Amino acid sequence: MVDSKQQWKAWIYLAPAIVLLLLFTVWPIINTVSMAFLEGYSGLTKVGGETTFRLGIGNFTRVVGHPDFRQALLNTVLLCVLTVPISTVLALLIAVALNSIKPLQKALQTIFFLPYVTNSIAIGMVFAAMFNVIGSIGTRRPMIVSYGVVNDIIRFFGGNWVNWINSGSEYWANMFVMVVYIVWNALPFKILVLLGGLQSINKQYYDAAKVDSTPRWRVLTKITVPLLSPMLAYVVITGFIGGFKEYTSIAGIFGENMGPAHDAGRMNTMVGLIYDSLEKDNQGGASAAALILFGIILVVTLINLWVSKKRTHY
Amino acid sequence: MKIVLKNLTKIFPSRNKKAGEEVIAVNNFDFTIPDGKLIGLLGPSGCGKSTTLYMISGLQKPTSGQIFFGDDDVTELSTENRGIGLVFQNYALYPHLTVKQNILFPLQNLRGEDKMTKQQMLERAYEAAKLVQIEELMDRKPSELSGGQQQRVAIARALVKMPRVLLLDEPLSNLDARLRLQTREEIRRIQKETKITTVFVTHDQEEAMSISDMIVVMKLGVVQQIGKPQEVYDSPENLFVAKFLGTPPINVFEGEIKSGKLYIGEAAVLETPGIDDQPVHVGIRPEGFILDDNGPLKCKLNNVEVMGRDVSIVSTHTASQNPQVRSIIDADNKIDPDTEEVRFALKPHKTFIFNKDTEERIFIEEK
Incomplete structure (x- = not known):
């Protein structure tokens, strides 16, 4: 216990952190909430621009009613629903495989971890190059300079090339590229967490399983996964939170258009919507969108926690 | 099922390559464990008794020598195919499964002609549970059991598939003194009832003497003496055996x-x-x-x-x-x-x- 006479010392030690938190976290949150509920807030005048200072839910109705909102919400939810399960299962399999081999384990671990320390815009550009088709597409006589690495591979095996991300591309093709990119980008962190979890499981459970002639698949599903369930829950929850905040990956591939050239904004996400609103000097709308996103993440996380409490075992 | 150990040797390579000192954990172990008997492997820590047990289980491979179950050479057979039951020192009960699920687990792994229906499995599980007297604990998780109860569950799990051989690694070391006395009698009773050839490892001579049909005294990987507990006590072949057995x-x-x-x-x-x-x-x-x-x-x-x-x-x-x-x-x-x-x-x-x-x-x- 801190001596009450010494308490001021404790406060001094805490002061830098508290000041920074108040300034850059608490105050912006309060500000966001107040801006979202102020009618006609303008960043220039600081007060309701239309007539008077007035509270209301106009920002929310306008954001929800905005033509881009539904698309952004759909994109965000779709990305989450597709990428989180895929990346979690892949990460689990890779982590189990990594854990079961002895030679090169450290080297492979490093390779799998590289995307984590690489700038996501740079990765996005690399991905864009892999999927980019350069030339004139869709004209009567297309002039194509490069099909991109992925199409080269498809053509090598005799398939038809696909317009992944360029003007005139289909929505599913755009979504496919995004899912591949986000899954790949999400793997390292998940592998790291799961590998750590795997290495802390007592080897005796596996010896016991061996004695009981347990088939490999059953060892994975009945022993490894349940014993790893706290880690899996953590990975899924953070995965969903990260997924709902997806933005840079899309900007990295499609640029600030947030979509192929012929249909800008088609791949926009919730966070993209917030940035768009800010660019249009619509802080009220951006704040409202941010609060809506916060609400969605909160609900999804609560559901996740509720499910994981039922499914994790200890 | 008798177990034959022929010139069984286990050498652990030295971790420090420069020193080049390898550890001979088990040195030329030669012994036939008679069918249906309870054998105690006894010795101070580091004497190779656990290594011997794990070689019989197949979890460790012998450096040289052979192991036979009956007339079958199982030296190269993996643990999965040996049909043994093993009770680990810390029991290794699956923490996320109930007692019932733990006991059912080995049965659910059976494939081919051994495959059982759900009803058969449940019957067998309850039979095993009855043998170790834990029928009323079937729906608990291992963390909700005492050490002695966990021990019984571990034995039930090892017995439920009717193993050819039952192996116990320091089965009583995690129990308090009273439970230890009680449990060792239990092990004796269960072994007599099931007539499964049983090998157990202990460093406690009293434990080994009290329930074994035969004891094997080991020191630094070398077998010192094998015999009925009373014979070994009454006629030790060397000073180590004489010192190791007997309280005071x-x-x-x-x-x-x-x-x-x-x-x-x-x-x-x-x-x-x-x-x-x-x-x-x-x-x-x-x-x-x-x-x-x-x-x-x-x-x-x-x-x-x-x-x-x-x-x-x-x-x-x-x-x-x-x-x-x-x-x-x-x-x-x-x-x-x-x-x-x-x-x-x-x-x-x-x-x-x-x-x-x-x-x-x-x-x-x-x-």
Whole structure:
């Protein structure tokens, strides 16, 4: 216990952190909430621009009613629903495989971890190059300079090339590229967490399983996964939170258009919507969108926690 | 199912390559474990007893030598295919499964013609649970059980698939003293009922002696002696075995053979015809002393502990290798705790002579 006479010392030690938190976290949150509920807030005048200072839910109705909102919400939810399960299962399999081999384990671990320390815009550009088709597409006589690495591979095996991300591309093709990119980008962190979890499981459970002639698949599903369930829950929850905040990956591939050239904004996400609103000097709308996103993440996380409490075992 | 161990050897390569010192955990273990018997592998830690057990289980591969279950050579057979039951020292119960699910687990792994219906599995699981008396705990998780109960669940899980061989690794070490006594009787009872050839590992000689049909005493990877517990106790083949078995432990003296007589200090305590003159170790079991006013062995009396059934006399002797000489005599003998000196005669069959250098037993010819 801190001596009450010494308490001021404790406060001094805490002061830098508290000041920074108040300034850059608490105050912006309060500000966001107040801006979202102020009618006609303008960043220039600081007060309701239309007539008077007035509270209301106009920002929310306008954001929800905005033509881009539904698309952004759909994109965000779709990305989450597709990428989180895929990346979690892949990460689990890779982590189990990594854990079961002895030679090169450290080297492979490093390779799998590289995307984590690489700038996501740079990765996005690399991905864009892999999927980019350069030339004139869709004209009567297309002039194509490069099909991109992925199409080269498809053509090598005799398939038809696909317009992944360029003007005139289909929505599913755009979504496919995004899912591949986000899954790949999400793997390292998940592998790291799961590998750590795997290495802390007592080897005796596996010896016991061996004695009981347990088939490999059953060892994975009945022993490894349940014993790893706290880690899996953590990975899924953070995965969903990260997924709902997806933005840079899309900007990295499609640029600030947030979509192929012929249909800008088609791949926009919730966070993209917030940035768009800010660019249009619509802080009220951006704040409202941010609060809506916060609400969605909160609900999804609560559901996740509720499910994981039922499914994790200890 | 008898288990045959043929020249079984396990060498662990040295971790430090420069030092190049490999560890011979088990050295040339040769033994046939008879069918349906309970065998105790006994020795201090690091003697290779657990390694031997794990080689029988298949979790560790022998460096050389062979293992047979009955007539089948299982040396190269993986653990999965050996059909053994193993109870781990820490039980290794799956923490996320209930007791019932834990016991069912090995049955659910059965494939092919051994595959059972759900009903059959449940019946077998309850049979096993009944054997170890945990039927009322079937829906609990392992974390909700006491150590003794976990132990029983582990045994039930090992027994449920009717293994050819049951292996127990220090099965009682995590239990408190009372539970230990109770559980070892349980193990004995279960083994008798199931008649499964059982090998268990322990460092507690009392435990091994009390329930085993045969014990194997090991030291530094080398088998010292194999036999029925009483035989090994009554006739140890070397000083290590003599010292390791028995509570209170055997009393060891410096002695000498001179012209057919065994001397401890100045006193000739025993006739030893036909043994060459040489310095020796003399081991005398605590119950090998006879209180005798004219006895040859004179000790300085420290104190007398009365324990009801018998009396423990604690004394000292200059030739003793232990700080104290502890003898146990019948409580009918009266001894005055204030006397300075206490004199003993020795029972010849409780007195063992060992070579000074090799520490091997020198047998006295029966007259």
